[in-house]
Amino acid sequence: MIRVASLNTNKIDAVREVFNSYGVTGIACRSGVREQPMSLDEIITGAITRARSVFVDCEYSVGIEDGISQVEGTGSGYLNFCACAIFDGKRIFIGLGPAFEYPPECTRRVVDEEITISEAFVPLTDKPGIGYEEGIIGWLTQGRITRKDYTKHAVEMAKIQIDNKGLYEI
Numbered sequence: 001m002i003r004v005a006s007l008n009t010n011k012i013d014a015v016r017e018v019f020n021s022y023g024v025t026g027i028a029c030r031s032g033v034r035e036q037p038m039s040l041d042e043i044i045t046g047a048i049t050r051a052r053s054v055f056v057d058c059e060y061s062v063g064i065e066d067g068i069s070q071v072e073g074t075g076s077g078y079l080n081f082c083a084c085a086i087f088d089g090k091r092i093f094i095g096l097g098p099a100f101e102y103p104p105e106c107t108r109r110v111v112d113e114e115i116t117i118s119e120a121f122v123p124l125t126d127k128p129g130i131g132y133e134e135g136i137i138g139w140l141t142q143g144r145i146t147r148k149d150y151t152k153h154a155v156e157m158a159k160i161q162i163d164n165k166g167l168y169e170i
Contacts (some may be wrong), residue, residue: 037067095157
């Protein structure tokens with residue numbers, strides 16, 4: 001059994017596809033960080049907090065957190081990152097998915113107005129629940145990459161350490 005620290009079906013389905021031989025259920029929980037994480041450290045901390053908080057009666061628990069972090073050389077000054085933390089009751093395994101940049105005006109609103117990226121996109125998409133649908137990445141790529149697909153990469157990167165435990169012994 002795997003517990004996913006979210007009720008977002010994109011996150012649950014991403015974990016289900018990566019761990020296809022496990023039963024996967026979602027549980028609501030808090031991340032312990034801002035609703036819109038603003039640094040890579042905060043994103044990873046949110047994922048870890050989520051994974052640890054739902055570890056009950058399972059082999060693994062999974063926390064997934066998205067947010068933006070400053071990156072030099074980008075038009076907006078920020079990239080979006082997705083972090084996955086998998087907890088086995090003793091160790092945390094971390095993975096990141098690919099990063100991408102939001103339109104500068106949306107990022108500016110997030111930073112200046114302290115709103116979530118989903119809120120910043122409502123005027124463009126008219127979808128307040130876009131994160132539970134195709135995700136902003138789905139909207140920006142016209143459906144070529146969905147939020148579930150994007151999230152799967154972070155889960156796969158964290159699972160590398162589980163699949164190759166002997167190489168990652170501390």
